[in-house]
Amino acid sequence: MNIMRFKPLAGLLLAATLAGAPLAAAYAQDAAPAAAAAPAADAAAAAAPAAEPAAEEPVAFKTDTGDTAWMLTSTALVLLMTIPGLALFYGGMVRRKNVIGTVAQSFVMTCLVTMTWFLVQYSIAFGTNADAGMNKYWGGMGNAMFKMITMDQSYSIAGATPTIPEYVFSMYQLTFAIITPALICGAFAERMKFSALCLFTVLWSVLVYGPIAHWVWGGGFLGGMGVLDFAGGTVVHINAGVAGLVCALVLGKRKGFGTENMAPNNLVYTMIGASLLWVGWFGFNAGSAVGSNALAGVAMMNTQVATAFAALAWMLVEWIERKKPSMLGLASGAVAGLVAVTPASGFVNPTGAAIIGLVAGVGCYASAVWMKKLLKYDDSLDAFGVHGVGGLIGALLTGIFADASINALGKSHSILTQAYGCVFTIAWSGVLTFIILMICKLTTGLRMDEEAEVEGMDLALHGEALHE
Amino acid sequence: MNIMRFKPLAGLLLAATLAGAPLAAAYAQDAAPAAAAAPAADAAAAAAPAAEPAAEEPVAFKTDTGDTAWMLTSTALVLLMTIPGLALFYGGMVRRKNVIGTVAQSFVMTCLVTMTWFLVQYSIAFGTNADAGMNKYWGGMGNAMFKMITMDQSYSIAGATPTIPEYVFSMYQLTFAIITPALICGAFAERMKFSALCLFTVLWSVLVYGPIAHWVWGGGFLGGMGVLDFAGGTVVHINAGVAGLVCALVLGKRKGFGTENMAPNNLVYTMIGASLLWVGWFGFNAGSAVGSNALAGVAMMNTQVATAFAALAWMLVEWIERKKPSMLGLASGAVAGLVAVTPASGFVNPTGAAIIGLVAGVGCYASAVWMKKLLKYDDSLDAFGVHGVGGLIGALLTGIFADASINALGKSHSILTQAYGCVFTIAWSGVLTFIILMICKLTTGLRMDEEAEVEGMDLALHGEALHE
Amino acid sequence: MNIMRFKPLAGLLLAATLAGAPLAAAYAQDAAPAAAAAPAADAAAAAAPAAEPAAEEPVAFKTDTGDTAWMLTSTALVLLMTIPGLALFYGGMVRRKNVIGTVAQSFVMTCLVTMTWFLVQYSIAFGTNADAGMNKYWGGMGNAMFKMITMDQSYSIAGATPTIPEYVFSMYQLTFAIITPALICGAFAERMKFSALCLFTVLWSVLVYGPIAHWVWGGGFLGGMGVLDFAGGTVVHINAGVAGLVCALVLGKRKGFGTENMAPNNLVYTMIGASLLWVGWFGFNAGSAVGSNALAGVAMMNTQVATAFAALAWMLVEWIERKKPSMLGLASGAVAGLVAVTPASGFVNPTGAAIIGLVAGVGCYASAVWMKKLLKYDDSLDAFGVHGVGGLIGALLTGIFADASINALGKSHSILTQAYGCVFTIAWSGVLTFIILMICKLTTGLRMDEEAEVEGMDLALHGEALHE
Amino acid sequence: MKLIVAIVKPFKLDEVREALVAAGVEGLTVSEVKGYGRQKGQTEIYRGAEYQVNFVPKVKLEAVVDDAQTAKAVEAIKAAAATGKIGDGKVFVLKVEDALRIRTGETGSGAL
Amino acid sequence: MKLIVAIVKPFKLDEVREALVAAGVEGLTVSEVKGYGRQKGQTEIYRGAEYQVNFVPKVKLEAVVDDAQTAKAVEAIKAAAATGKIGDGKVFVLKVEDALRIRTGETGSGAL
Amino acid sequence: MKLIVAIVKPFKLDEVREALVAAGVEGLTVSEVKGYGRQKGQTEIYRGAEYQVNFVPKVKLEAVVDDAQTAKAVEAIKAAAATGKIGDGKVFVLKVEDALRIRTGETGSGAL
């Protein structure tokens, strides 16, 4: 392995980590007042998961059947995003010999993350560490195997009215924990060993996703700083995007990259995938209102508007540049819009969402098409190009377009505060992903051998093939 | 262009327009009393969107989280009908070289209509025109970009208890505005230019769908006349079906129509599409109760029963006529049933729904198979044959089978009143669609050139292909 | 027909019937006290459908919009399991020439069962027989065509608070009645005549599913005995699995079984199907709480955990035995877990669910792979191997892992009581399925002729083909 | 006997088949192939990558005919397949030494 | 050397392959083709349209063999592929001038 | 004129095409085929069943060339297609009696 290849990467990560430390200290002081200033109103409460540290104690409560119904539905919708949504979105884009291998990745990750979530990850992300000092960083093992959850308990967020049972909350959050690593697969498509993928998933879920979710949503040090992230732009998309970039660089290019025709094998699958992502994202964004109310409504509308504008923007740029608007472009643009509106969906008004969509459509086109070509890395299905870049665009623009008449919590928005949240995520995700990949390399090995890569994942890894 | 081809069409449309005018006058007098007679009971309220003019003022309200949860869910279900539902239903029926081009139509229309909805269409359909006289015909620009919607406001219907936020209402209605033009694609499949399609979508949404929705649901002149249309048989299906017929006639037949084998490329896609239409239609019909109650329940049951009976009826006729029952027949019959039960779903009892299904199954078979053969137009995937004819069957039979014990509003049902609603829709949709097509012809051009048609939409329009 | 082939089968069924009779008498005495002991608390009420006889009278009630919203959603989710879920799960596993014919089976069954449900089946299953003595065995014809259902009525369960309209209840139950016979198709895949399939569906729904559902959920003799079956492990899965085994034995092996390559034609379809089954199963299991509450939440979590563990267990065993983990294995294991957790989902805690998943993953692998090979029957897509065996595992283990802190009704759980419920189902389902197959054999004929089987169902039965 | 191999544009398949039948040819075998020649393939676009597809879809017809029929059959193909545009395709003629109808065991021209 | 071209029913492929191997043929190449002949294709139905599919699915086997082996190989195909029903297919024999094994550079019969 | 038939590994297609073009061949026709030979196919696994797939995917190239070009073309294929591993494939040469360019009616080598 040529370690030189990673120099720029290492520099970036180091810089991010260093920059983050003093900023953290500076912000920590303002955290409490910021939280105190938040009105205890309904809207605030509903939006709080994104912006407030979680209360340490589970609370007694009265179930609101309507809120609970919407959260149960949202859970189903978000799971639908990964299987079969993302599986098909990615499965349609690879070459024919890798279709089964690619959809199997999303499927097995769904199983593996469910296992780690049950065993320790929920506890790390949303548990309350007995050691209060450590609780800033991770939730500890106290809630492993859900042993602290009871039937008459709600999980809640500081200041929010608890209306849904904790089992529902945990189940909903699990679907987010599932899709995040599954997004990374786009970066190392068509070349990773299946055993490496399994090990990577387990380690990454526990060591990267768990802690970051705790920092932002579970009572950790980032949540109280006023970073606006309604539905997970940082925790999910920037996190997965950066991890994807690291994977693409560490694994290296696919054999034949740049010389062979690697056109998508079946854009109908990709269209189905993009559509299910779109519909499922209603659960992701509108579900992040943690209730069935006007905030959920506007989050859904913002999601719809931003997605449409981003898809149309991507289409237009491509139409001008390549003379033909492609189905792949429409689907990619839609996902770019979905990603970018994620942190903003419960803070901005539809006009803001439209602008975010337009910027994301053009910006992600630029990164997936122009930048990737320039820098010559093989982020095969644009995990970084769409999720990393789109996530950053969304996180920053939320700081500009947040509208207090939509959500009172967005009042003191600032693009700087937003940037701050990104830095920590990038640093932790980047460094840890690298370390985890090295562990896989030393144990399972990372990449399929060349002959297997030529033959394709389907036969080489799974002994299966499409017989169409 | 041989203008003679359109003679019968022009005659039909003219007749419809002329017939409509005096009828309108006659009915206008009865409108107020009819509305007054409607009991303010729960059932009435819930069904009102179909039969009552909208109140002009947004109202303060208390969100019912259960009703809102069901409307959020219904919105997701109806979007699922178009992407990926309708995209696959149609995509499976075309030839292999046109699959990507066909699914791209549904996808891009979803984006374009979202854009027009946000910019002006919601305002036209559900806004309140400052000029009260004009408000009978269109809602004006006052609510463009949703600028009048606030977070603590419900959109409501005369006499109905407002229980859901206006953002939820607008989002739900948007999904109806999306699927309607997408249905038309079946009529001009495999031959329209992509640029023409985009322009057509924008103009048709603003000039045809927006006004008709306003007339019936948004406070316009048709809503108060007692026409029973629970979930959009007129606004959606007759409207799209007639527009489809005009498109099929204006664009002309596909090259090779009647001589080449144009068998569906992948009926599995069509089966998935039909299934998602079916499931999604629960949001369409049961969602039109605008609440989570017994009316939603019976609407869902009616949808299920009518669909099953229509599919079985189509299957039987085909089994007798062609000796083999086909999957395409089952799927087509199911959609015929879904279409026909749409206006009836919240007015009839399940026995009525079963009869409507049987009639629609046989009737749409007759129109899609026998009539099309006889008249030799190329309504390629039977947009008119299924949606136009099925919509008419449903609209008329609602006038016969409406059951006051299901919905008090259906008490004074009459097949004549029903016919009246159809006439206006047919006339406006027919004439305007023709004009819009002429605009496209003069600007973007309408039809792919012959070489591109032979090569297929996938490569010629989008530079993409299936690599299976 | 070589009647000898059925000897072991006949023996098994006879034994089961004989064993059942005295057991029934023994248990009948304890039934009333057991029911009386059940606390009238919320949890009890919600879980009751599985364990309590239905009240005989429909009741006046106040709709809970949140509970109703979740039940409407669950209905949509469970329908999604059959079309397109199961259709694709099975359609992907057959050979290319049988894809359309296989998906058509699920689709037509959806239509046929809707018809029988409306006409008589709901009445048989959930009606109250005027003859109180007979009501133990079947519900009679009093509610045929839903003639007893009114808009202001709830269907309820002894001791449960009625909160949803009866139309919603009936519609939800219908989706269970649809998927059960559709599961059987896996056993006789690639060889049954379409006409036989139609006749079989109608008879089986009325004579097998209707009565068994009545015994367990509709006020019949099994419901009160304390058998724990939260969401239908017995009524749905054991029932379908046993019927499948009988079908596989009666129809005989496919031509070429064991010598020709019968590899699945498209595992992407199977993956989509498994994913939709998974997501839809949330409606199946969490919906069986008949409300939007903590019990629904824990049922959903249990479903997720058991499924993941079962898929991983199957994968591991296969990885060890065959050196490669297959996508088909992951999907099969997931379904095995879903099946096994069905009766347990509202009674056990997530740790119990994890264990049930592990056992089901290994157990169903053993039955579908080792046992089938040993006994040489052609249960083509493992309807018995997965649903029958998985259902038995789940039913028995529920008797071990039921946790009273999750659901008070599970307090007096016993593996013996559980076994008792299975015996009756196996006997009735086995004997009646055999008789119904004989009726089909004598009328429509059962199996395609050999030439048609070689040509494939698509062309031979439906005159259609995939043109990819 | 001769083996006539014709490579033609896919949408001409039915016309060529009819022309051959009219010329007395009773059997033929068709494969889907990709051709490389003067006519160039389409450009495919995907997310910034652009790929010149080198091959054009064609169909290949193979018919074994009596020596006497050969000229007529080739002529029939030529007439039916020509569009005058680049990529119309080629016809090649090869000598066949023997033929057999599996069903009956007939050999030589009787097998055709 | 001869090129043996056999067009047979798809479900006979494995039997024919085994028969050829038994007859000493060590290599062969198979393509999926569509055949036109006495056996007619199925009728396809779709929403009122009905279309007689002119072609029947077949497989084409090509094997180059030594002159001496030819008769035996043709005989093997005949025995394995025959069902006695229409559409069983044909075997054609052509002369091959040269053969080359790419891996080793061997030519002539050594390349087979 | 000769018909050169080459059966090679699928991922070598583009290299072989380029080599042939460099050797002066202006047209060729490609089919996807399955080969049986020394190289054995993969094993497929499904729910306990295991099936040895007898065939390996290959591509077949057919090019008709002038007699004079033949040796050079065969050499070009050999150089481009060889990996040295089993399954590299074969080249066969047959005699072609006549050729026709459908578009123009040219025959003989002018048609190539």
Ligand SMILES: Nc1ncnc2c1ncn2[C@@H]1O[C@H](COP(=O)(O)OP(=O)(O)O)[C@@H](O)[C@H]1O
């Ligand atoms: N020398 C050749 N050998 C084999 N096939 C050829 C040869 N030349 C052309 N072809 C086939 O004929 C097709 C048409 O040839 P092309 O050069 O594109 O146009 P034209 O036939 O009009 O000269 C090619 O796509 C290829 O399949």
Ligand SMILES: Nc1ncnc2c1ncn2[C@@H]1O[C@H](COP(=O)(O)OP(=O)(O)O)[C@@H](O)[C@H]1O
């Ligand atoms: N003259 C021919 N040239 C090439 N292929 C032929 C010829 N005649 C028949 N075939 C092939 O053989 C197949 C079987 O022929 P057919 O006439 O249907 O039945 P049979 O072989 O029983 O006479 C055809 O489908 C076609 O693929």
Ligand SMILES: Nc1ncnc2c1ncn2[C@@H]1O[C@H](COP(=O)(O)OP(=O)(O)O)[C@@H](O)[C@H]1O
């Ligand atoms: N005698 C033959 N006739 C026709 N095709 C052959 C023959 N021998 C080999 N082939 C083709 O060449 C391919 C490669 O042959 P194989 O024996 O596997 O390896 P190698 O070419 O290295 O000796 C086979 O898969 C088959 O398609």
